[in-house]
Amino acid sequence: MDELESGMVVARSIFSSDGRILLHAGVLLNQTYISRLKSINIGSVYVEDSLFPDMVQPQEPVSEETRVLTISAVKQTFEQLEKERKLNTRLVHRVVNNLLDEILTNQQVLIGLSDIRRYDDYTFGHSVNVCVLSIMSGITMHYNDIKLKELGIGALLHDIGKVYIDPDILNKTGELTREEYEEIKKHSEYGFEVLRQYPDIPLLSAHVAFQHHERYDGHGYPRKLAGDEIHEYSRIVAVADVYDALLADRPYRSSYSINQAITILKRMAGIHLDPECTTALISNIAVYPIGTIVELNTGSIGIVVDINKKWPTRPVVRIVYDRQKRRFLPAHEIDLTKMSTIIITRTLSEGELSQLLKKNSG
Numbered sequence: 001m002d003e004l005e006s007g008m009v010v011a012r013s014i015f016s017s018d019g020r021i022l023l024h025a026g027v028l029l030n031q032t033y034i035s036r037l038k039s040i041n042i043g044s045v046y047v048e049d050s051l052f053p054d055m056v057q058p059q060e061p062v063s064e065e066t067r068v069l070t071i072s073a074v075k076q077t078f079e080q081l082e083k084e085r086k087l088n089t090r091l092v093h094r095v096v097n098n099l100l101d102e103i104l105t106n107q108q109v110l111i112g113l114s115d116i117r118r119y120d121d122y123t124f125g126h127s128v129n130v131c132v133l134s135i136m137s138g139i140t141m142h143y144n145d146i147k148l149k150e151l152g153i154g155a156l157l158h159d160i161g162k163v164y165i166d167p168d169i170l171n172k173t174g175e176l177t178r179e180e181y182e183e184i185k186k187h188s189e190y191g192f193e194v195l196r197q198y199p200d201i202p203l204l205s206a207h208v209a210f211q212h213h214e215r216y217d218g219h220g221y222p223r224k225l226a227g228d229e230i231h232e233y234s235r236i237v238a239v240a241d242v243y244d245a246l247l248a249d250r251p252y253r254s255s256y257s258i259n260q261a262i263t264i265l266k267r268m269a270g271i272h273l274d275p276e277c278t279t280a281l282i283s284n285i286a287v288y289p290i291g292t293i294v295e296l297n298t299g300s301i302g303i304v305v306d307i308n309k310k311w312p313t314r315p316v317v318r319i320v321y322d323r324q325k326r327r328f329l330p331a332h333e334i335d336l337t338k339m340s341t342i343i344i345t346r347t348l349s350e351g352e353l354s355q356l357l358k359k360n361s362g
Contacts, residue, residue, distance in 0.1 A: 004037075006030045008047040012064060061106045062099060062132055070095045070131075074156065075124040081194070082163045089200050096131070096152040100145075103135050110286035110307050111136065123159060123170075126244055131155040133240035134233075137280040141236075153201060154208025155237045161191030161209060185221050188213055204233055212237045215272050227274075235274035239265065239281045242273065259287065259347065287312045293348040299323030301353065302331075311337050313344070325360035 006029060014023045014037070023033060029047070037045065062070075073095045081087050111133065134155035138148050162170060165187050169180045176184070191209030195201045211225065211234035218226030230238075246261040256264065262282055269278040288294060292304045300323055306316035314336035319328055336342060348356070 004029060004034045004045060004047070006034070010045060011047050014045060061103050061109045061111060061136060063102065066098065066102055067128060067132075070099060070128045071124045074127050077157075078124065078160065078163055081160065087160075087194065087198055087201075089198050092153060092156065093200070096149060096156055099128075099131060100135060100148055100152055103132065103139070107136070107139055108309060110289075110309055110312065111284055122248065123162060126248065127156055127159055129244040130158060130237060130240045133244060133281060133284070134236050136284040137236045137240065137277060140280040140283055141276075150202045150205050151208075151233045151236060154205035154233050155240065157191065157195060157201075157205070158208050158212045158237050158241065159187065159191070160194060161187035161189065163194075164190040185213070188222050204231060207231050208234050208237050210234075212241055214238070216274050217271050220272075230274075232274075232277070235277045236280070239273050239277045242268065243281060243285075257347070258285065258289065262287065283312075285312070286315075288315050288344065288347065290315075293350065293353050294344045295346050295348060297343050297345050301325065301348070301356075302334075305333060308335075308337050317344075321357070325357055 008029045010023050010025055010027045010029060013021050013025045022037070027033070029045075073091055077088050077091055131152055135148055135152050138151045143151065165184055169176070169183055172180065188210055192206050195206035195209055196203060208231070210222070211230050214220035214223065214225040214230045214234065215238075216227060216230070216235070218224050243261055243265055246256045246264060247258070249255045262285065265273065265278050265282060269275040286307045288304045288307070290304050290307060293301065294304060294317060295301050296317070296319075300319050301321040302317040302319040304315045305318045308314055308316070316333055316335045318331050318333045320331045321327055334342070336344070
């Protein structure tokens with residue numbers, strides 16, 4: 001947000017936490033808009049790229065509007081449970097059905113861009129993201145509609161037990177004491193005890209809340225289950241839980257990049273995480289999302305304009321600068337699935353690209 005300037009153009013519509021559009025795509029930012037966005041804790045904004053002004057916005061498995069409305073519903077569900085000790089199971093079923101329908105419609109679409117979250121809605125946004133990631137993993141693992149629904153409900157409510165944890169402990173930015181950590185660990189049992197009381201919440205969905213912090217090697221909690229002792233739904237959600245947490249800015253660290261997060265998941269497979277479930281999730285992630293600036297082993301620089309789902313590390317790249325960092329006019333596109341000797345060597349932020357171009361022109 002600190003890099004926003006008057007005159008920038010909003011690239012994707014910005015929604016409030018209850019699903020209302022705050023600013024439409026195409027709006028020219030001014031200082032009033034920027035100040036307002038900061039005041040309501042909007043963490044970041046997509047703006048049109050001055051270096052690549054004609055970029056097409058990528059498709060996502062779930063639209064931003066659906067995602068934001070689902071976050072609002074999850075927030076309502078958590079708050080109602082906290083205040084009234086009552087779970088709105090009809091709302092849970094409705095939002096999971098909506099997510100499932102949209103994901104099944106777009107199941108050939110890879111997960112690309114990191115989402116924008118309000119800092120104070122982290123738990124709710126995380127719950128929705130874990131649900132989407134888990135459902136996509138379930139589709140890859142050939143789940144039928146019934147299993148996908150059970151998995152989706154469990155994923156959406158995996159952290160529901162946090163309602164019973166002291167907010168001061170949950171939101172603590174410093175290191176937790178042993179006692180505080182033991183208290184947070186209880187959210188798994190609290191969540192299971194709540195969900196198992198509702199006949200229309202499948203018992204296997206409730207077990208996701210109970211088991212999502214069990215580790216594949218048996219060193220998790222609360223029961224130190226290992227391998228196949230952990231239900232497969234919980235093993236899927238555990239992978240999604242870790243991946244989404246890695247991509248989020250937290251008070252104690254900055255977010256990891258998609259490539260870094262995938263590397264960490266692979267290292268955790270077989271130890272913390274189920275290898276098959278890890279592979280299923282990674283197969284749905286766009287390693288180089290549309291809009292990523294990349295440098296090739298030829299020295300050329302381009303931007304990813306399309307993704308090959310079967311070969312996610314071999315996207316279609318629009319070459320914009322040659323190896324001497326001179327602008328190609330017009331730019332041309334190459335499909336890396338057809339160029340076996342050309343590989344991506346690194347990704348660049350727009351700031352890194354600007355510095356590189358400045359250095360080569362100096």
